[in-house]
Amino acid sequence: VAVRELAPATLIMGRLGLAALTLAVVVPIVVGGRETVAELRANAGWLIVVALVNTAIPFWLLSWGETRIDSGLASIIQAAVPLFVALISFGFFREVRLTGGRLAGTGIGFLGVALLVSAQPQGKVLGALAVVGMALGYATGGLLMGRHLSGVRPLVIALASTGISTLVILPLGIAQAPHHVPGWKTIGSVVALGVPGTALAYL
DSSP, rough: OOOGGGGGGHHHHHHHHHHHHHHHHHHHHHOOOHHHHHHHHHTTHHHHHHHHHIIIIIHHHHHTTTTTTTTHHHHHHHHHHHHHHHHHHHHTTTOOOOOHHHHHHHHHHHHHHHHHHHHHHHHHHHHHHHHHHHHHHHHHHHHHHHHSSSOOOHHHHHHHHHHHHHHHOOOHHTTTHHHHHHOHHHHHHHHHHHIIIIIIOOO
């Protein structure tokens, strides 16, 4: 609904901004203000990397992809995340082993994703590939968190990811914002994506 009236960057700015504001209120209460600031400072480098790979880029790819394909297909393609986790783990993260039945299952899963993407009309293939890119980003981000941010509380990672991603997308989101106030369905969709769909989902 929201991508009918908002550019992907503006949608993501609203979604992540609302999520970041919600988490900025909740996380210090749950974790503690000093502890939150200390963990953010101590892990700033990898938090920035994870915010870009696991949030900012995938969210934009998903929103852009859904300007070309419907959300039902996008949600099915998103299920490729575990497949990419398995593939990337096999190649780069030796902590996870992929052999036998798991390897065969991963291969079948990738075949399914390839069939879904290739079955799209020519104008929709790029949209489907964007959602595949989103799944790749989620998988990579999750593995990077497991390796480099395992000592950081998940809520602090969520706060950093949404906050940093909001700042990254802010200039483009403002530049592409419509010159009129969006309709209530669009605003409601952004709120639904930002608060329950992102902030509460991370919680």
